[in-house]
Amino acid sequence: MDRIVQFGPEGRLVGVLSGASLPADAPTLVLPSAGLLPRSGPFRMNVELAQRLLSCGFRTFRFEVPGVGETPRLPGCGSREATLAALDHLASEYGCRRFAVGGVCSAADVGWSAALADERVTAMVLLDGLSYTGPWYQLARMAGVLRRPRDWLGVLWRWVGRAGRASPKADIADYREWPERGEAQRQFATLVARDVHSLWIYTGGYTDRFLHPRQFAWSFGKAAGDKRVAMHYWPDCDHTFYARAHRDRLLATMQDWLISSFPPTAVQA
Secondary structure, X not given: OEEEEEEOHHHOEEEEEEOOOOOOOOOEEEEEOOOOOOXXXXXXXXXXXXXXXXXXXXXXXXXXOOOOOOOOOEOOEOHXXXXXXXXXXXXXXXXXXXXXXXXXXXXXXXXXXXXXXXXXXXXXXXXOOOOOOOHHHHHHHXXXXXXXXXXXXXXXXXXXXXXXXXXXXXXXXXXXXXXXXXXXXXXXXXHHHOOOEEEEEEEOOOOOOOOOOHHHHHHHHHHHHOOOEEEEEEOOOOOOOOOHHHHHHHHHHHHHHXXXXXXXXXXXX
């Protein structure tokens, strides 16, 4: 059964724990809310994922970060701090020792920052997470324009419009807290060396940041090719996995990856 859990400053944060009765060594997937979405995730995806993982011996904890839903804004407690508070509570109350953290969009960013801050995080889930545009992105973007001659005029019009504006169009990196690319490469190399596993999935709803699989290695350097790193590019999917078939693919991929990322002895059906 699911269990309502209060945690964080004065117990003012609330989450739902699936698998509370599992052994202490069972891995725990922590899913912070993304954007303004509730803890159930887009189209209740987090709930479905918790149900699937429970049969494989995984706990799942989903919660809303401060300022989302009915959760109040808390001074000094942002998404990262709330996630670390969740890890502390799950460790002290349920004996959890190993965590995977992440989700879609801003929740992926939380997974990254939590892994850097806490060595109990041994896996990250990054769905449309950090990405850096560069030569492969620009080549893919230009190839897309060349395949669609009717779009040329629209591209030219946008370029002219940008030239006439006093301020440039806001970039996604302006409101998501990402390190510079060089620093991200160093951080990622540190995480991989620490034996942190990671699942990266980029979708077709992320075209302002990701357009070509080779972009990933350009963004994150040599560590991107490590065996503990799994990356998929699904251009047919949108950012929130609206189609049932796309959600099914995502849930199956996450389940298989989590099972392969943790020692088999720790996964109890």
